[in-house]
Amino acid sequence: MSDIRNERRTFLKVLGAATAAGVSSQPLFSALADPPVAPDEFFVFIHASGGWDVTVGLDPRNEARGIIDPASTQWVDTAVLRNWRDATLDADYETFEILQPRGTNLRFGPAVGNLLNIADRVTVINGLAMNTVSHPDGTFFVSTGRHLAGGRPAGASIDTVMANESGRAQLFPSVSVSYPSAYVGNELDPRSAPLKMASIDSVSRVLTRANVNTQAADRNAVTMMLTQEARDLLARSYHPEVIEQFVLQYESLPRMVREDFLGLFQTAGLQTAQPNFNYRARFQSRGAVNAAFAVEAMKRNVVRCVSFSMGSLDTHGANYRTQPLVQQELFDVVAQLVASLDAAPHPTLRNERLSAHTHILVVSDFCRTPQINMTGGRDHYPNGSALVISPKFRGGFSFGSSDPDQLLPRVAGRFADGMRAVAPPDVLATFVNAFGVNPRKYLRDGDVVRELLRA
Amino acid sequence: MARRAAALALVTALGCTQGAADEPTPTPTPTPSQDAGGAVTADVPVLRPRTVQEIPGHESIAQDTAPKEAPRLVPVEALMRSYMTLFGGLSPLQLQTRLRGSGGNLFDTWNDYLSALGVPDYAADIPRNEQTNALMLAAFERIGVALCDRAVESDLAAMPPTQKVVFRFDLPANRAVTDAEFATRFDVLHRLFFGYPASLAPPERLPRFRQLLRDAAARRATQPANAPGFNATRASWAVVCYAFVRHPEFHLY
Numbered sequence: 001m002s003d004i005r006n007e008r009r010t011f012l013k014v015l016g017a018a019t020a021a022g023v024s025s026q027p028l029f030s031a032l033a034d035p036p037v038a039p040d041e042f043f044v045f046i047h048a049s050g051g052w053d054v055t056v057g058l059d060p061r062n063e064a065r066g067i068i069d070p071a072s073t074q075w076v077d078t079a080v081l082r083n084w085r086d087a088t089l090d091a092d093y094e095t096f097e098i099l100q101p102r103g104t105n106l107r108f109g110p111a112v113g114n115l116l117n118i119a120d121r122v123t124v125i126n127g128l129a130m131n132t133v134s135h136p137d138g139t140f141f142v143s144t145g146r147h148l149a150g151g152r153p154a155g156a157s158i159d160t161v162m163a164n165e166s167g168r169a170q171l172f173p174s175v176s177v178s179y180p181s182a183y184v185g186n187e188l189d190p191r192s193a194p195l196k197m198a199s200i201d202s203v204s205r206v207l208t209r210a211n212v213n214t215q216a217a218d219r220n221a222v223t224m225m226l227t228q229e230a231r232d233l234l235a236r237s238y239h240p241e242v243i244e245q246f247v248l249q250y251e252s253l254p255r256m257v258r259e260d261f262l263g264l265f266q267t268a269g270l271q272t273a274q275p276n277f278n279y280r281a282r283f284q285s286r287g288a289v290n291a292a293f294a295v296e297a298m299k300r301n302v303v304r305c306v307s308f309s310m311g312s313l314d315t316h317g318a319n320y321r322t323q324p325l326v327q328q329e330l331f332d333v334v335a336q337l338v339a340s341l342d343a344a345p346h347p348t349l350r351n352e353r354l355s356a357h358t359h360i361l362v363v364s365d366f367c368r369t370p371q372i373n374m375t376g377g378r379d380h381y382p383n384g385s386a387l388v389i390s391p392k393f394r395g396g397f398s399f400g401s402s403d404p405d406q407l408l409p410r411v412a413g414r415f416a417d418g419m420r421a422v423a424p425p426d427v428l429a430t431f432v433n434a435f436g437v438n439p440r441k442y443l444r445d446g447d448v449v450r451e452l453l454r455a
Numbered sequence: 456m457a458r459r460a461a462a463l464a465l466v467t468a469l470g471c472t473q474g475a476a477d478e479p480t481p482t483p484t485p486t487p488s489q490d491a492g493g494a495v496t497a498d499v500p501v502l503r504p505r506t507v508q509e510i511p512g513h514e515s516i517a518q519d520t521a522p523k524e525a526p527r528l529v530p531v532e533a534l535m536r537s538y539m540t541l542f543g544g545l546s547p548l549q550l551q552t553r554l555r556g557s558g559g560n561l562f563d564t565w566n567d568y569l570s571a572l573g574v575p576d577y578a579a580d581i582p583r584n585e586q587t588n589a590l591m592l593a594a595f596e597r598i599g600v601a602l603c604d605r606a607v608e609s610d611l612a613a614m615p616p617t618q619k620v621v622f623r624f625d626l627p628a629n630r631a632v633t634d635a636e637f638a639t640r641f642d643v644l645h646r647l648f649f650g651y652p653a654s655l656a657p658p659e660r661l662p663r664f665r666q667l668l669r670d671a672a673a674r675r676a677t678q679p680a681n682a683p684g685f686n687a688t689r690a691s692w693a694v695v696c697y698a699f700v701r702h703p704e705f706h707l708y
Contacts, residue, residue: 172589183586195588198570205567206594212559213604213685214693215678218671219596222697225667230703232657239525242586246703249589253596256589 066405104396167304493625
C-alpha cells in the first residue's frame with residue numbers, strides 16, 4: 001500500500017514538475033519568470049543606410065596606395081567640411097590630413113564632424129568582414145549577425161534582443177524608425193516586438209483621437225473586452241504566440257493613446273524640447289528628429305531601445321561629392337545625442353545622467369569601394385566599420401583594421417574558429433555580453449571581443 | 456419550304472430552351488425577417504455546423520485536424536479591401552472622403568496610416584510588417600472609430616434595412632433592444648465581419664458584446680455626446696461596431 005502511495009506521490013510530483021516546465025517554457029511565462037537585465041540602461045541603434053565611405057570617416061586613407069583613390073578636392077566638396085585640412089596628394093589636387101585625437105589610438109577622416117570632440121568616449125571597430133555587397137543583406141547582417149536566408153532575416157536584430165532582455169516592462173520596449181529590425185526566434189517575448197514606423201511624425205496621427213461621437217471610456221471598454229476575447233482565443237489556440245501578442249498590445253494601448261504622449265511624436269514638440277540638434281541639416285534633419293525623440297522618450301522612461309536609420313550614403317555617381325558632408329551631419333547628430341544625454345537626468349536613478357546609462361551602436365550596410373569609378377562615385381565594397389559609444393566599452397579605442405592597399409578586412413586576432421577578421425556577429429555578441437547576456441541565446445555566430453570592453 | 460420553316464422553328468425553340476437552361480437561377484431578394492424590434496436583414500443562408508464525416512465518402516477517412524500553422528495577419532491590402540467592401544463598396548478615395556466627412560477629425564488620409572498598418576515601402580527599404588504591434592492596433596482603433604461612426608450616421612437613420620450597409624436592421628423606437636433582439640442583430644454583424652454565424656462563436660462572446668452595448672448606453676446617459684446627433688443608441692451601436700472591426704478574428708486568418 002505504501003509503495004502504491006509512494007508511486008502515486010512520485011507520479012504527481014513528476015506531473016507537477018512537467019506541467020510547471022511546460023508552462024514556463026511558453027514565451028510569456030518564461031519572460032515573466034526572468035528578471036530583466038540592465039533595467040536602468042537605454043539603447044540607441046543607428047543604421048547609416050546605404051553604405052558609408054570609411055576612407056573619409058572611421059578608417060581614413062589619404063594616400064594613393066594599391067587600389068585606393070583617396071578623397072580629394074577633385075571628387076568631394078571640401079568647403080563644407082569643418083575638419084578638412086589640406087594635404088598634398090599630387091600636383092593638381094589636395095587630399096586631407098588624418099585626425100589623431102590625443103590619448104587614443106583612433107584615426108579619423110574629415111567627415112567625423114563633432115565626433116572628434118568626444119573621441120575619448122568612442123570605440124571604433126574597423127575591418128569588419130561583411131562578405132556581402134547587397135544592401136538588404138548587409139543591412140540585416142549588421143543588425144542580426146546573420147545573412148538573409150531566402151531574402152528574410154534569420155535572427156533577431158540587436159534592438160529586439162536588448163528590448164527582450166531589458167525592456168519588456170516599458171511602454172515601448174523598442175521603437176524602430178526605418179531601422180532593419182527583425183523579430184525572429186523562439187526566445188523572444190511578444191512585448192519586445194519592435195514598434196516599426198516610417199517616421200516619428202506618422203505616429204501622432206495614429207494616436208490622435210477625436211472624442212466627437214464617443215469618448216475614451218468607450219474605446220477603453222472595447223479594448224478591455226477585446227483583451228478578454230483574445231485571452232479566450234489564446235486559451236483555445238494551438239499556436240498561441242500570435243494571439244498572445246494581441247493580448248499584450250491591447251493592454252498597452254490605453255496607456256499609449258494618452259494625450260500627453262502626442263507631443264513626443266510630433267516634430268515641432270521635439271524641436272522645442274531639444275533645440276540643440278540641427279534640424280536644418282541638408283541630409284540628416286530627420287535623423288536629428290529621431291535622435292531628439294530618443295532623448296525625450298528616455299527622459300520619460302517610456303522606451304528601452306530607439307533605433308533609426310540615417311540615409312543618403314549610397315553615392316555611386318557624382319553625388320559622391322556630398323558623401324563626407326552626409327557623414328559629417330550623421331556624426332554631428334551622434335555627438336549632439338551624447339551631449340543631450342549628458343544634460344538629461346536619468347529617469348529612475350537619482351543623481352545620474354542619462355549618458356552614463358545609454359549605449360549607442362552605429363553601423364552601416366558595408367563600405368564603399370577604394371577606387372573612384374568612371375562616374376565619380378564609389379560602389380559597394382565588402383568591408384565595414386562600426387562605432388560604439390557606451391560606458392561599457394573602452395573609449396578612445398580602435399579595434400581591427402583593413403588592408404592598406406585594398407581596404408579589405410585584415411585578420412584581427414584568434415577567434416573560436418581560428419584566425420580571422422572581426423565580423424558583425426562579433427560586435428553584436430560583444431555588445432549583448434556587456435550586459436551579462438549569453439550571446440548564444442540569440443546569436444548563432446560571433447565571439448565576445450574582450451579587448452573592446454572596459455575592465 | 457414548310458419543312459424548312461418547321462426545322463427553323465425547332466432549332467430556334469431548342470436554342471431558346473438551351474439558353475434558358477444556362478441562365479443562372481435568379482437569387483431571390485432577401486426578405487427581412489421581423490421581430491418586435493423591427494426588420495432584420497440577414498442575407499447569408501443559415502448554416503449548420505457539419506463534421507467532415509457527414510460528407511458522403513468521408514465516413515471512415517481519418518482526419519488530422521491539428522492546426523499546422525499559426526494564425527497569420529491578414530495582409531494590409533486585404534484589410535483595406537475589407538474596409539472598402541464592408542463599409543459601402545467604395546474606392547479608397549471615396550471612402551477617405553466619406554470618413555473625413557465635414558469635420559470632426561475622425562480621419563486624416565490613408566497615407567497617414569500606411570506605415571502603422573505595416574505597408575511595405577520598398578523605396579525606403581521598409582519591409583512588410585507581418586506581425587502586429589501596439590502602434591498597428593492603435594491604427595486599427597483610429598480607423599475603426601471613423602468607419603463605424605460614419606456607418607452609424609448613415610445606417611441608423613430611417614431607411615429600409617435592405618439599403619443599409621453595416622447595420623442591416625431596424626432598432627425599436629424609444630426603447631432599448633431586448634436580449635433576444637440584440638442576439639438577432641449581433642448575428643447580422645457577426646456574419647458581416649467574421650463571415651460565420653454567431654451560433655458558432657465561443658458562447659461567451661454574445662453576452663460580452665451585449666454588456667458592451669449596455670455599458671456604452673449607460674455612459675452616454677450620464678455624459679452627453681459632443682455631437683448632438685449621436686444619441687445613446689447610436690453611440691452604443693458604434694461601440695459594438697468598434698469591437699467587431701478591431702477584433703483579433705477580423706485581423707487573423
